[in-house]
Amino acid sequence: MRRLQIALALLALLYTTPLHAVLPDEILSDPKLEERARNLSRELRCMVCQNQSIDDSDAPLARDLRLLVRERLKAGDSDREVMDFLTARYGDFVLLKPPVNAKTxxxxxxxxxxxxxxxxxxxxxxxxxxxxxxxxxxxxxxxxxxxxxxxxxxxxxxxxxxx
Known part of the structure; x- marks a missing residue:
């Protein structure tokens, strides 16, 4: 019986999905825009947590960045324009995968x-x-x-x- 419980617990762990810190009031009504926002959020580093994306972080700054990404997308910015805006403001450190250039x-x-x-x-x-x-x-x-x-x-x- 004990082995069955352990096996079920391990099986349950295999089927868990990662939790995201995105709150319901942040989610955009347009599913395509929301998908773009989530994809961008996974590429951006939380400046507080530093090893988490803003999509995974529940820090207040991460929430502000998620809202900023969504605002820029609603304003009509392309994904590249959003990323350029954030790197201009915060530097390459905001990117989870920094570009290969002389500084990095x-x-x-x-x-x-x-x-x-x-x-x-x-x-x-x-x-x-x-x-x-x-x-x-x-x-x-x-x-x-x-x-x-x-x-x-x-x-x-x-x-x-x-x-």
């Missing part, structure tokens, strides 16, 4: 460069480790005669090492 080049290149650099460091460490034999534990490679004599002396005195 580091943003696009840095993750790949870090991944590539990490792979190089990992490969170098693995090669160094493979080349190291059992003697590599000691800084100089092999023990000196004096060190070996001292270890043998200590082992003879220790009752735990006697058989």
């Amino acid at each position: 080049m580091l943003l696009w290149i840095l993750p790949a460069a870090l991944l590539f650099g990490g792979a190089i460091v990992l490969v170098a460490a693995l090669r160094r480790r493979q080349g190291a034999g059992p003697d590599a534990v000691v800084a100089g490679g092999r023990l000196s005669a004096e060190e070996e004599r001292r270890i043998a002396e200590l082992l003879e005195r220790d009752p735990r090492t006697r058989g």
Whole structure:
């Protein structure tokens, strides 16, 4: 019975839809305009939450931006004009997917460069480790005669090492 409950709970999770923060009073009466507004809202970053679209955020600023998008669409702006208006006002940061240009080049290149650099460091460490034999534990490679004599002396005195 317990397994059935868990299976049903997991199945229910698969069929859940993401919640959107769009309130009923924000929804436009024209379904095509509303669809355009929702599509644009999914591409715009909430300036408060920063990792959510304004469509998903319930922050007051996100609501203001959703209303602004809808106002611009009702005024007859194209999707591109709405996006241009918002980027002119808030900068590229308002876009969830910033464009590739000179100002955002580091943003696009840095993750790949870090991944590539990490792979190089990992490969170098693995090669160094493979080349190291059992003697590599000691800084100089092999023990000196004096060190070996001292270890043998200590082992003879220790009752735990006697058989």
